[in-house]
Amino acid sequence: MVNTSVTLCGIELDNPIIPASGTFGYGYEFAELYDINILGTFSFKGTTREARFGNPTPRIAEYAGGLLNSVGLQNPGVDAVIDEELPKLGRVFHKPIMANVSGFSVAEYAEVCERLAAQEQVGWLEVNISCPNVHGGGAAFGAEPESAAQVTRAVKAVTKKPVIMKLSPAAADIAAVARSCEDAGADGISLINTLPGMRIDLKRRAPLLANGTGGMSGPGIFPLAVRMVYQVYEAVSIPIIGMGGVCYAEDVLELMLAGATAVGVGAANLTEPMACKHIIENMPAVMERYGIKNITDIIGGAHHG
Amino acid sequence: MKQTELTIIENLPLCTDVYRMVLAGDTSAVTAPGQFVNLKLDGFFLRRPISVCDWDTGQLSIIYKVVGRGTAAMARLRPGAVLDTLTGLGNGYDLPLSGNHPLLVGGGVGVPPLYGLAKRLIAQGKRVTAVIGFEHADNILLADDFRALGASVILTTADGSVGIRGFVTNGMAEAGEYTYLYTCGPEPMLRAVYDACRTSGQFSFEERMGCGFGACMGCTCRTKYGNKRICKDGPVLQKEEIVW
Incomplete structure (x- = not known):
């Protein structure tokens, strides 16, 4: 028997698999297909203070390595999440949940985090300072170490629950941003969010996405995720949730060797709704193949000297 | 699903x-x-x-x-x-709303889902009229199949090569009275059908989708009753909730 459990910021997970925010809604669609309580946890749809429609459609495009999205943080707003989504979610998911939060000001981040952290179901806050699809928010805070630290301090001031800062691969120096978040009190780092890209419609001779650009996700960005998790692991001592293009149990081990304590699965859920179930079921066999008894033993295992 | x-x-x-x-x-x-x-x-x-x-x-x-x-x-x-x-x-069309003489209006590759609908309405004894529109005689889909089901077919082509010259709305003008409308086709056609429609109806929409089952929110549209995902809450919307 192998042991797949890990501890993320003081909370034990049965396994390191965490569906990434924005690819799993509030879980119900997947709960129709399988018991989502097999997951380590999941990070629910990014939540803001006000309800948001997001960007105009079309907001989905494809590339050889995955997809681009310019959804732009559609969500019903924090009140509706607390009053409607969390009670519904509580009927299908019985583990601590990760609340993903986004905002357009430091004050909004703090307010939404404070309200969600007060919910018993919420185990961790994942603070998205890296959404590429909104203007004047999201990635603007994650681009520089100082603004990332400001958001971190503001959120840490309103909750005792673990605060995980979600970083963008578009930052000039992601390791510096991660270090700055750690210095500001962050309990963990998650990376990578999507990478800004563009497709052009040959017929209309114009960007395919109404927003122009969209965030690239899927297996095409996996090597970028591995490299950045590897770099951030050397820069910080707090746990890392690694993500970006994960499709298979082998990818999970690879990101953990790079330094991740837990692993997000994003785009794969959209094309293969059972992706996380398959990964979790395959983990023991793949661990045995590589001689791993305790998954925690391999965290950062690719770093030598 | x-x-x-x-x-x-x-x-x-x-x-x-x-x-x-x-x-x-x-x-x-x-x-x-x-x-x-x-x-x-x-x-x-x-x-x-x-x-x-x-x-x-x-x-x-x-x-x-x-x-x-x-x-x-x-x-x-x-x-x-x-x-x-x-x-x-997706949700599909609601048959119980049809009344006795539903009108089905389809354009191009929006016509096929109306075939399965016509078959089931006719099996329930409804008198179905199908207005189906295409670019040219060479693009016509399922016209004989609708007739074989027992539907009255009004055919339109943009260039007039077969049937009524013009769009499905020109065909709708020839359809006489109907009790309900079901439609599927490109959005400009749906808009024109909406304006020409004299009853309630159901409209099937298309949008670029990520997942197709409601998880990614990629295909959301605005309606009078809030945001709806075309893939999960649609693709069929009620005429009364549509916001153009």
Whole structure:
């Protein structure tokens, strides 16, 4: 028997698999297909203070390595999440949940985090300072170490629950941003969010996405995720949730060797709704193949000297 | 929604760039005309959402147009090939709203889902009129199949090569009285049908989708009753809730 459990910021997970925010809604669609309580946890749809429609459609495009999205943080707003989504979610998911939060000001981040952290179901806050699809928010805070630290301090001031800062691969120096978040009190780092890209419609001779650009996700960005998790692991001592293009149990081990304590699965859920179930079921066999008894033993295992 | 493997029985051209694919397997999740399936194709990351034309226990048919590399790859598939498929997606049309003489209005590859609808309405004893519109005589789909079901068919072509010259709205003007309207087609056509429609109705929309089952919020539209995901809360919307 192998042991797949890990501890993320003081909370034990049965396994390191965490569906990434924005690819799993509030879980119900997947709960129709399988018991989502097999997951380590999941990070629910990014939540803001006000309800948001997001960007105009079309907001989905494809590339050889995955997809681009310019959804732009559609969500019903924090009140509706607390009053409607969390009670519904509580009927299908019985583990601590990760609340993903986004905002357009430091004050909004703090307010939404404070309200969600007060919910018993919420185990961790994942603070998205890296959404590429909104203007004047999201990635603007994650681009520089100082603004990332400001958001971190503001959120840490309103909750005792673990605060995980979600970083963008578009930052000039992601390791510096991660270090700055750690210095500001962050309990963990998650990376990578999507990478800004563009497709052009040959017929209309114009960007395919109404927003122009969209965030690239899927297996095409996996090597970028591995490299950045590897770099951030050397820069910080707090746990890392690694993500970006994960499709298979082998990818999970690879990101953990790079330094991740837990692993997000994003785009794969959209094309293969059972992706996380398959990964979790395959983990023991793949661990045995590589001689791993305790998954925690391999965290950062690719770093030598 | 159900995830299942379907086997291609037939995949043949109907007219220029348009193919009919018949798939065999578990169709139990398909419960209403207007629902769609989402097909996984080798070499493409996203699945291809295609509306169901008709189905019975054990088989379903889809009619699709080659518009890019994905649908071109579909057209090359041969009988015997197995496709990983999400079936029974979307809400589909509501038959009980039809009244005794429903009008079905379809344009281009928006016509196929109306075939499965017409078949079921006629089986319930409804008198169905179908207005179906195409660019040219060479693009006509399913006209004889609708007639074989017993539907009255009003055919329009943009260039007048067959039937009424013009758009489906010109055909609607010839349809006489009707009790309810069901439609599917490109959005400019839906808008024109909406303006011409004299009853209540159901409109089937199209949008670029990420997942097809409500998780990614990629295909959301605004309605009078809030945001709706075309893939999960649609693709069929009530006339009264549509915001253009």
